[in-house]
Amino acid sequence: MAQVSSIANEQTSTPVSSSKSVMLRISRYNPxxxxxxxxxxxxxxxxxxxxxxxAILEVKKHFDHSVAVRYSCRQATCGSCGMMINGKPRLxxxxxxxxxxxxxxxxxxxxxxxxxxxxxxxxxxLFDTHQKIKPYLxxxxxxxxxxxxxxxxxxxxxxxxxxxxxxxxxxLCNSAxxxxxxxxxxxxxxxxxxxxxxxxxxxDKGKDSRLKIIDESHGIWRCHFAGSCSQVCPKGVDPAMGIxxxxxxxxxxxx
Amino acid sequence: xxxxxxxxxxxxxxxxxxxGIERVAYWLMxxxxxxxxxxxVAHIYETSNILRGQVGWDEFLALTQTTEGHIFLALxxxxxxxHTVNGVRVMLGHGGIGVGTPARPDYPYxxxxxxYRHKIGIYSxxxxxxxxxxxxxxxMFGE
Numbered sequence: 218m219a220q221v222s223s224i225a226n227e228q229t230s231t232p233v234s235s236s237k238s239v240m241l242r243i244s245r246y247n248p249x250x251x252x253x254x255x256x257x258x259x260x261x262x263x264x265x266x267x268x269x270x271x272a273i274l275e276v277k278k279h280f281d282h283s284v285a286v287r288y289s290c291r292q293a294t295c296g297s298c299g300m301m302i303n304g305k306p307r308l309x310x311x312x313x314x315x316x317x318x319x320x321x322x323x324x325x326x327x328x329x330x331x332x333x334x335x336x337x338x339x340x341x342x343l344f345d346t347h348q349k350i351k352p353y354l355x356x357x358x359x360x361x362x363x364x365x366x367x368x369x370x371x372x373x374x375x376x377x378x379x380x381x382x383x384x385x386x387x388x389l390c391n392s393a394x395x396x397x398x399x400x401x402x403x404x405x406x407x408x409x410x411x412x413x414x415x416x417x418x419x420x421d422k423g424k425d426s427r428l429k430i431i432d433e434s435h436g437i438w439r440c441h442f443a444g445s446c447s448q449v450c451p452k453g454v455d456p457a458m459g460i461x462x463x464x465x466x467x468x469x470x471x472x
Numbered sequence: 473x474x475x476x477x478x479x480x481x482x483x484x485x486x487x488x489x490x491x492g493i494e495r496v497a498y499w500l501m502x503x504x505x506x507x508x509x510x511x512x513v514a515h516i517y518e519t520s521n522i523l524r525g526q527v528g529w530d531e532f533l534a535l536t537q538t539t540e541g542h543i544f545l546a547l548x549x550x551x552x553x554x555h556t557v558n559g560v561r562v563m564l565g566h567g568g569i570g571v572g573t574p575a576r577p578d579y580p581y582x583x584x585x586x587x588y589r590h591k592i593g594i595y596s597x598x599x600x601x602x603x604x605x606x607x608x609x610x611x612m613f614g615e
Contacts, residue, residue, distance in 0.1 A: 329478065329480055338478070380574050380576060380577055383577065395495070396485075397480075398480035399481060441501070443497075448491050457585040464567070470567035471567075471568055
């Protein structure tokens with residue numbers, strides 16, 4: 218059972234102009250000595266533009282510095298601060314409290330990732346599966362030896378994959394995926410979308426080798442087109458689209 | 473799967489409330505698939521009663537002529553129609569048909585793969601299943 222620890226009556230040390238406040242519930246769990254997670258509650262003032270990450274940092278600054286959270290860029294570019302916010306995977310730096318339309322904001326670590334502590338999760342498997350699909354251009358003549366060996370690409374060819382190149386490896390898609398929820402071996406929407414990113418690149422010649430990697434029992438066939446990955450992607454990558462195109466190659470719908 | 477993996481589990485997989493109608497369709501597809509599998513097994517058992525002769529067959533068939541039997545068969549009709557219609561939608565999607573075209577995304581990044589064609593397909597599957605079920609109930613209870 219979750220233990221609730223409220224320090225809502227504590228005062229912040231900095232002057233706050235906002236009259237609005239939100240109850241921030243933070244999941245606390247240290248796998249080294251906790252049996253289960255518990256929630257701690259904090260009253261945090263916020264403005265129209267305050268993000269969930271800023272609220273968490275406010276808690277760290279004024280209430281409890283031991284809250285573990287990973288972040289870096291604060292502008293949805295580094296992909297570090299993914300977490301469950303009110304039950305849905307989102308980037309904390311890209312989610313405004315005012316947009317959640319709730320007096321209570323609950324933050325938990327992302328599902329389907331091992332927890333390091335509190336809100337920070339391990340990304341090793343995400344990076345391993347990403348690496349598995351060979352996320353680089355494959356061709357025999359990749360070394361540029363003369364100025365004439367530039368790999369030209371038309372804007373139309375660029376459009377085929379540029380959307381999928383927006384992936385910041387935040388892991389939200391893997392957290393939302395219903396297959397990832399139960400299948401520990403599934404390669405995941407992030408890696409599959411990146412496989413399509415390179416397959417669709419006109420400069421790449423590694424389509425067959427990548428299709429061979431994902432054409433296995435825990436590969437692309439475990440995707441059932443629920444589309445949750447695309448709905449939570451903060452960069453508009455639309456992994457579900459890429460995965461279906463990729464499967465289209467294997468089923469003979471595309472060549 | 474270990475506790476360390478922090479998987480959402482069956483509950484997370486089956487929860488249809490957070491990700492729109494597409495996730496509901498995903499959940500219904502799994503549910504109706506399992507239901508039809510159970511019906512298939514039951515149907516084999518039912519038809520195997522022919523080995524008991526005319527009396528045995530009639531006795532078992534009488535079970536389907538009850539109110540409970542009619543409701544059960546109406547559920548089978550609903551599952552069958554939804555699974556078929558949504559299955560066609562999913563199969564087309566799996567081939568990359570009707571899932572949109574790659575393009576530079578614009579904020580707020582509405583995913584093209586979750587477009588109106590697929591939403592129409594899902595709602596059509598639900599609607600057709602409801603109509604077929606009502607028709608089946610009308611036929612069975614109208615006797």
